[in-house]
Amino acid sequence: MAKNALQAQLLKAGLVDSKKANKISKQNQHAKRTGDSESLEAKKALADAQAKKLEKDQQLNQEKQRALEEKALKANIIQMIKQHQITDISGDVSYQFVDGSKVKKISITQKLYDQIVAGHVVIARLEEGYALLPRPLADRIDSKMEGFMVVSNDTSEDVLAEDDPYAAYVIPDDLMW
Structure with a gap:
């Protein structure tokens, strides 16, 4: 089910369930198709x-x-x-x-x-x-x-100054x- 090695490691460690991994991989595929990467x-x-x-x-x-x-x-x-x-x-x-x-x-x-x-x-x-x-x-x-x-x-x-002595x-x- 896991598409790449990181997803496989996360699944084995129990940090991510298979539904969440599928959802993320589908989002990535959709982003690649539509160009919203x-x-x-x-x-x-x-x-x-x-x-x-x-x-x-x-x-x-x-x-x-x-x-x-x-x-x-x-x-x-x-x-x-x-x-x-x-x-x-x-x-x-x-x-x-x-x-x-x-x-x-x-x-x-x-x-x-x-x-x-x-x-x-x-x-x-x-x-x-x-x-x-x-x-x-x-x-x-x-x-x-x-x-x-x-x-x-x-x-x-x-103009001459007023106080000019000269x-x-x-x-x-x-x-x-």
Whole structure:
């Protein structure tokens, strides 16, 4: 009656009766025929694992999409800077500015120097060099992505503190050292 050696040993030991052994063997045969050999817990674990994998894949895709959009925006901004930069800048006046922790120097005309000091022209980072841009375009670029503007002299942001003891002493912005 017993189908396998384990059932035979259980029958001999008296731990299982023959009716119970037949019932278990019939359940096993039925499970094999219908394909229900996997338990419900295994199916649930598999479904959970698939859901987690799907969520992780969606997050990775969103990160890749954001990176692609940022790269496209950066390329668009560089193209805008190249198209609208002021090209006639070579002159005999040098303008020094700070980029990060380094002091940089460009030679420009006196008219451009005055416009930079007044805030009408902005110095922007362009690949390895710098470009001079009109103020409205620079503001539009800065609203899209920050990090391109190096020098932006905006006179409207100069607010004096009320308790500043040196408020009466005006320091000119265009000092030549």
